[in-house]
Amino acid sequence: MAQPAPSRVVEACSVEPLQGATPTSLPLTFFDLLWLRFPPVERLFFYSFPHSTSSFFDSVLPTLKHSLSLTLQHFLPLAGNIIWPHDSPKPIINYVPGDTVSFTVAESNVDFNYLCSDLYEAEKRYHLIPHLTTSHEKASLIALQVTLFPNSGFCIGLTSHHAGLDGKSSTSFMKSWAFSCSKLQKEGLSSLFPLPEDLTPFFDRSVIKDPTGITEVYINAWLKLDGPNNRSVKVFESMTTTQTDAVKGVFELTPSHIQKLKKYAESKIEKKDQLSTFAVTYAYVLASAVKAEQPKGDSDTVISAFTVDCRSRLDSPIAPTYFGNCIGGQVFKVEIKSLLEKDGFISALEEMNEALKRVKDGVLSGAKDWISSIQKIPEGRAYSIAGSPRFEIYSIDFGWGRPKKVDITSIDRTGAFSLSESRNNNRGIEIGLVLKKHEMEAFSASFVQQLESF
Missing domain, CATH: 3.30.559.10 (Chloramphenicol acetyltransferase-like domain)
Incomplete structure (x- = not known):
């Protein structure tokens, strides 16, 4: 399907957690493994901003990027990748210093208010969705895109790998980023600060018990898919296709x-x-x-x-x-x-x-x-x-x-x-x-x- 393009991509960069990051590795539980190769989840958040383009690029965008870097210190696995090492019985999330999150900045000439209405052509917002990089060897956890609609508003697009986080977790990440961004504006803090208790992520996978062997069943199912011994972590392109109308x-x-x-x-x-x-x-x-x-x-x-x-x-x-x-x-x-x-x-x-x-x-x-x-x-x-x-x-x-x-x-x-x-x-x-x-x-x-x- 032909997709409308933004008027221009301003920047395709990456955001790295600020100093203090240490290597982090997390095993996938059977809850994660269920979604290993399912298509990613995509969300768009539209915000009104009826101000000049220069105001957005001079103030809003730097604050979004810096607060994201601060937030990622609390969510290090999101900057890593899902991999399936040959010496590992199951896939893992692996973060090492230097890993980053894809961050695209764009401008769009589509009518902002039209996209915020209750009925519109579906394809009109596809150019706002960030692309999640995946291959058979590794898959990113998230990708982000910020798109400006000059003098109207901006959109934050989040694409997330379902094997890395469910809806509650992805929403918690966005809330944490928003908290950090607001705090940065109000207090001007540039170093790491704690998140509220209800937003502080808990990563201990040992709390997920599997006495009946669900994990092994899921691993065998994925290994046999287009197998044998298929350790691919590349997500399926789509389950279905979107109608042109x-x-x-x-x-x-x-x-x-x-x-x-x-x-x-x-x-x-x-x-x-x-x-x-x-x-x-x-x-x-x-x-x-x-x-x-x-x-x-x-x-x-x-x-x-x-x-x-x-x-x-x-x-x-x-x-x-x-x-x-x-x-x-x-x-x-x-x-x-x-x-x-x-x-x-x-x-x-x-x-x-x-x-x-x-x-x-x-x-x-x-x-x-x-x-x-x-x-x-x-x-x-x-x-x-x-x-x-x-x-x-x-x-x-x-x-x-x-x-x-x-x-x-x-x-x-x-x-x-x-x-x-x-x-x-x-x-x-x-x-x-x-x-x-x-x-x-x-x-x-x-x-x-x-x-x-x-």
Whole structure:
């Protein structure tokens, strides 16, 4: 697909942690290994900055770069690489002094306010996404790009390797960078300073216990893929391709909408003990999407998946600041026919509630089969969730105000829905998805009309 280019790339450089860095190596746990070769996760943070270009390059950019260098001292592994040494039974994250993070600076002539709107052509923001360098021998953990929209705003793009960090960890890194940047502006400190306790990363991988041998199962699965003994750490290019007429839509469920969905669900289903905001939101969006897309194929069901944070759900709970991957998943199926009916939302909610019960029965139940289950998903439409309202992404303020918009662009290829808290700061839920133009029109109509009919 032809992608619009920024008006110019100003600088393609790298940022190195400031002095004091020491070699750091981390093993990958089975939580990390699950995502070893999956496509990276991409996020864009848009910030208003209606000032001159010179003001941005003279003040904002140097502060962003210096605070990043300070922050990386707390997150040394992010400046390293994932490698799979021949003398190591599994891949590791390895940092050595001199390793850096790719940092691109660009200018864009695309309309900033258009990209911050609720509906726009998906390809219009692809030039804002930093490229993550990966090969069969090594893979970077993160890549960053800062793009200026003259006299309007700027965008910070983060691309992260999923085997290195999950959504909670990547958000924690961004919050830490924002904290350092704000502190640098207010106090002018140029040396390392401590992070707040809730942002200080905890790297001890020994807290992840694996008494049943999940790690070995995952390692063998990757070694056999295009193998034998394939130690590649190169990420797959993409799971699917983005349609040329794809549009990105952003929708909101306000607190009153959510209460309306819960009240309607309570009148329709007998077991009401799990009517969480997450469950009713996902079920409602899933039913609306299926009505809009009308999935075709040999299967009469759609496959849906979601992940849960396992940090507090393990037999021995671990610190909420644990840095890496610590998410488990559940998959459920729903009949297409039932989703297309008026109460498709209820059908989706009932199946999702059953999946949530399995989480309560044991978050690692069936974990040995997670990789094989993913590989066995038949061709066709599969739905999933990216992000979480609990990440509070709209609180990430680098010192120039809260984000005007946050966009997970990697859902364009995975077909996932993105979830976050509402940018309107009203305790609502913001939903993002990418569909063909005519499908988006149908989704929008279904999304609104169903709410009005309950």
